[in-house]
Amino acid sequence: MDISNLQVIKASGEKAKFSIDRVAESLRRSGANDELINSTLEKLKSELYDGITTKEIYNRAFSLLKEGNKTSASKYKLKTAIYELGPTGFPFEKFIAALLSHSGYKTETGKIYQGKCVTHEIDVEAKSDKKLILIECKFHNAGRNSDVKIPLYIDSRFRDIKNFRNNGKNKLDFEEGWVVTNTRFTADAIRYGKCSYLKLLSWDYPEGEGIKDRIDKLGLYPITVSTLLSEREKNFLLSRDVVLCQELINDTFYLDHLGIHNPRKKRILKEMEELCKH
Template sequence: MDISNLKIIKASGEKANFSIERVAESLRRSGANEELIQNTIEKLKAELYEGITTKEIYNRAFNLLKKGNKTSASKYKLKTAIYELGPTGFPFEKFIAALLTHSGYKTQTGKIYQGKCVTHEIDVEAKTDSKLVLIECKFHNAGKNCDVKIPLYIDSRFRDIKNFRSNGENKLDFEEGWVVTNTRFTSDAVKYAKCANLKLLSWDYPKDEGLKDRIDQLGLYPITVSTLLSEREKNFLLSRDVVLCQELINDTFYLDHLGINNPRKKRILEEMKDLCKH
């Protein structure tokens, strides 16, 4: 079929023009070779129709890719895998803390800070010897972005903490406040954050330093990318605060606890090790 004017439905419900180049680029980021990318695209073209959703396009591309290269398929599903860290958002906080731990920070989640007016529970505290970063995480389902109200609200909390710790024995080297989301920020949210000196981190922001870039560069994939673990097994691991593939490689006790037999355990660990190469 002619796909040059094909209209698709985004997660937000908006219509958009289908872009085969964007699909090819996302497949390329998964590490698939050009032959597999072209084969996947040719088969995908035959399955497209007017009004198809981006979710359905993703599902079809993922299933085609999985037949050719399971590791690439796991990387391709990264965005969906992060959605699977929900719906409470707490595993997402643990995931962000784990990313920062592997980037040289000492981290804690759910720490209470006294403000000038009220107390605040901070999602993630990240420290180095010379720097303190306080981070609020906002987990959303597909199609919902962070608007300006979120950095406005979080900025007021950070200011309250700073005001309490501005002098005397309460003085603390609180250098940065971050807002992290698994989706995207609106343009007004970005504008406000720049003005208020808040650092934003989203799926693809800042450019070339967003979540997807950091995860790929560090090889720190969430366990939910696995194509071999069942939903029940993933939920069990998340409930035990195992959020990274790397953590599972380093401690296979949990796979034994799940009663996974040795041949399947070996395949799961091989999948994890392939993903963590970077």
């Protein structure tokens, strides 16, 4: 069929023009070779129709990729894997803390800070020898972005913490305040972040340094990308604070605790090791 004028339905419900180049690029970023990309696209083209959802396109492309290269399929499902960290958002906070921990920071989650007016529970505290960063995480389901109200609200909390003084001595001058989301920021949110010197980090922002780029560069994939672990097994690992594939490689006894037999255990660990190469 002619796909040049094909309309797709995004997770937000909006219509958009289908781009085969965008699908090809996402397949390429998963590490798939040209042969697998071309065969996947040819099969996918035959199944497209006007009004198809982006979720349907993703599911079909993922299935085709999984048949050809499971490691590429795992990387391709990264965005969905972030959603699978859970609706409470707490595993997402752990994941961001783990990313920063493997980037040289000492991290803590859920730390309480006194502000001038009220106390605040901060999602992630990240410390290095030269810098203290306070981070608030906003986890959303597909189709919902973070608008300007979110950085406005979080900025006011950070300002309250900075303004706290105990007998005029304990003003906290942390280096940076961050707002991190697993989806995207609206244009107004980004403008406010730049104006207020609030660092924003989303799926693809800042360009070249978003969450996806950081994961790919460092090889720090969440365990939810696995195509071999069951949902029950992933939930068990997350409940034990095993968020990254790298952490599972270092703590393989969790697989024994789950009663996973040795041949399957070897396949899972091989998958983890392939994903962690960068």
